[in-house]
Amino acid sequence: MKDRPAGKFDRRRDELAESALLTLGELGYARASLREIAGNSPFSHGVVHYYFSDKTELVIYSVRHYKARCVTRYDAVVSDSTTPGELVDAFAAKLAQTIRDEAPMHRLWYDLRTQSMFEESLREAITEIDGTLEAMIWRVIDRYATLCDARPSVPAPTAYAMLDGLFQGALLAYTTSGEPVLDGLAAQVRTVMPLLVSAADPTRTGGQR
């Protein structure tokens, strides 16, 4: 057996992953069949089992493939903002924009995360990705606190869970009502962010208010 040219093989896997994401985002995990997925690709339905051993493996590979691109979404926000207000505005705008641009992917993410509560096989990958998302959000909060000359008032998991709740609520509302709700999301974020930091060590600054 010859060495597999890992590049070629992996490129096909990525190609299939893209098609899978398209279908999964549209139909959700439960209703996305391998035939439907293959139908959204240049290949036929049998090829999936040449590149993946399982439907589960395909799904996990796909969502990893996607989330890998996404964990840097707010990095520019973090690095380019120079004032708290600027950061909050940029962050809020980015949150709303990604719902506009990638609603199906976000729906898929929440779908998979929920399914992972029922299906053990998804749990490990989902847990890991969720951790990277928490870290992603925490970088924003941490930077925001720094720009405020303050400290986060809640730990990372709490901040992530709260903002995730806002985001998920907005996604849900967006699915029902579309565009108009996104302004509301931005407003929510502007309201909430200040609550997530409190005055830094008062021996140094004496507090902000």
Added chain:
Amino acid sequence: MKDRPAGKFDRRRDELAESALLTLGELGYARASLREIAGNSPFSHGVVHYYFSDKTELVIYSVRHYKARCVTRYDAVVSDSTTPGELVDAFAAKLAQTIRDEAPMHRLWYDLRTQSMFEESLREAITEIDGTLEAMIWRVIDRYATLCDARPSVPAPTAYAMLDGLFQGALLAYTTSGEPVLDGLAAQVRTVMPLLVSAADPTRTGGQR
């Protein structure tokens, strides 16, 4: 045709709904088949279509049936607490306890809410129930603010989304790690609740800090 004794008919529907909840909570919406549901009931699989026209109708009826019981879960907390600290502690304890007692039901709820983003037919019922949950949470927040002699610092949808995020995160963690995470939830709630209210109209009290 004789008048249907509405009581009998509805009691059977409720009975089937209970069995459906059992199965749905265990397997999730996608994997819970009508045969499996009937298997958890005293009846055979065909009877479902005698009492419900659809699988969807059964599911919606079931979740409505369940949530109707639940929207009062925190009412005692609201009415029995006389200090902010007492309320927060009771609320936090109740949140943790319901995860302990009814994790499958909560998993089902999040499953259905997520599926409603893919399946139009679920949306109306889910949206309505979500509204009642928001109201349920808001009663807690409102009471808390009153006891603090303060006002909520965020509107109802925001407060609900944030606490829902915390709760969902805890449910997820509980599914993976079990009991130990529930103390964390209580701690999170104690941290977050004070952030959701701010000093009442300063012309009246002069502020708390």
Added chain:
DNA sequence: GCCTCTCCTTGACACTTGTCAAGAAAACTT
């Protein structure tokens, strides 16, 4: 007893699903 109506079971239907094996087609090697 018999008839009628409600309630429930059984068994079938059309369809979809993930999986896999057999072999065609394409790519690469020599």
Added chain:
DNA sequence: AAGTTTTCTTGACAAGTGTCAAGGAGAGGC
């Protein structure tokens, strides 16, 4: 060009799905 390996298609399989129709079982009225 021939042979070999990689890649992909086709078609089938068994299992499972929601749905429904035919008819049995049981109760209650006459």
